Amino acid sequence: MNRLREQLGSPRLFIKRDDCTGLASGGSKTRKLEFLVGDALNQGADTLLTHGAVQSNHVRQTAAAAAFSGLACQAILEARVQSAPAEYAESGNVFLDTLLGAQLHHVDSGTNMDAALETLAAELQSAGRKPYIIPGGGSNALGSLGYVECLRELRDQCIAQGLKRPHIVHATGSAGTQAGLVAGAHALGLKWPITGIGVRAPQQVQEARVFSLAQRVLGLIGHGVALPRDAVVVDDRFIGEGYGIPTDGMREAVRMMASLEGILIDPVYTGKGLAGMIALLRDKKFEPDEDIVFVHTGGSAALFSYRWAF
Numbered sequence: 183m184n185r186l187r188e189q190l191g192s193p194r195l196f197i198k199r200d201d202c203t204g205l206a207s208g209g210s211k212t213r214k215l216e217f218l219v220g221d222a223l224n225q226g227a228d229t230l231l232t233h234g235a236v237q238s239n240h241v242r243q244t245a246a247a248a249a250f251s252g253l254a255c256q257a258i259l260e261a262r263v264q265s266a267p268a269e270y271a272e273s274g275n276v277f278l279d280t281l282l283g284a285q286l287h288h289v290d291s292g293t294n295m296d297a298a299l300e301t302l303a304a305e306l307q308s309a310g311r312k313p314y315i316i317p318g319g320g321s322n323a324l325g326s327l328g329y330v331e332c333l334r335e336l337r338d339q340c341i342a343q344g345l346k347r348p349h350i351v352h353a354t355g356s357a358g359t360q361a362g363l364v365a366g367a368h369a370l371g372l373k374w375p376i377t378g379i380g381v382r383a384p385q386q387v388q389e390a391r392v393f394s395l396a397q398r399v400l401g402l403i404g405h406g407v408a409l410p411r412d413a414v415v416v417d418d419r420f421i422g423e424g425y426g427i428p429t430d431g432m433r434e435a436v437r438m439m440a441s442l443e444g445i446l447i448d449p450v451y452t453g454k455g456l457a458g459m460i461a462l463l464r465d466k467k468f469e470p471d472e473d474i475v476f477v478h479t480g481g482s483a484a485l486f487s488y489r490w491a492f
């Protein structure tokens with residue numbers, strides 16, 4: 183990303199285009215769903231069940247994966263962002279969810295989403311259906327395997343493009359992306375720094391969640407060497423007032439990326455993730471010989487529901 187680099191006077195900047203993974207405008211969930219939908223099909227499921235915030239990219243991609251695989255999809259949407267205009271509830275990912283054929287259930291903020299999903303699964307089972315539960319964000323050990331694969335792909339691409347000291351930066355929410363990347367780097371013996379920019383939980387909570395999930399991922403792939411705790415780094419300073427609530431840094435990052443690189447990022451995840459990366463660059467927090475690799479985890483479909491924020 184040479185124009186962004188010139189603007190910031192930074193080390194070399196690269197982008198991993200995981201927004202180009204396919205499934206109804208792409209994003210990180212495609213990699214997780216590859217494993218989760220495979221498991222659902224192996225188990226003979228006929229319906230994918232999941233949950234997320236109203237503008238969940240994960241729900242939109244799960245709905246697309248279900249359509250693609252000939253499965254039904256039901257999703258529970260939590261009204262996590264308060265006092266947003268009507269377009270937030272109707273446009274962007276919500277509009278796409280319905281186009282993709284998902285059946286949506288709306289619940290209040292603070293609902294126990296996992297319990298709600300279990301209840302819905304029990305109802306469907308008693309009606310003779312075979313539901314398969316996908317956790318929020320697709321972030322269990324199986325789904326996170328998608329980001330072990332991503333790390334392996336990145337390793338090959340970084341070697342091919344001559345990156346000597348890659349430093350990966352990305353947005354972290356339900357933790358599966360970072361857990362997979364960290365587990366993948368550890369399993370491959372790479373000491374690459376991976377910085378997760380938090381979008382919801384405080385640093386300690388998020389680091390503990392990522393660390394625990396990364397350990398389960400390593401267990402799943404049969405890697406016995408203990409993961410050092412300091413392999414997990416989360417910076418929570420760019421969340422602002424809360425999940426999905428716009429910040430000035432996010433607005434600047436979305437505008438810079440669009441106008442300098444012609445790339446759309448999103449207001450909830452990658453916008454705050456890139457805002458974090460820009461702030462770290464301005465504060466000279468990276469070594470001058472590091473190559474910064476931003477993982478674009480998708481989400482631009484949500485932009486249309488956030489026009490008011492710009």
Ligand SMILES: Cc1ncc(COP(=O)(O)O)c(C=O)c1O
Binds near residue numbers: 360480481
């Ligand atoms: C666009 C986008 N980026 C990043 C994330 C965060 O990834 P994870 O939930 O694996 O931490 C999400 C998750 O929903 C997302 O939709």
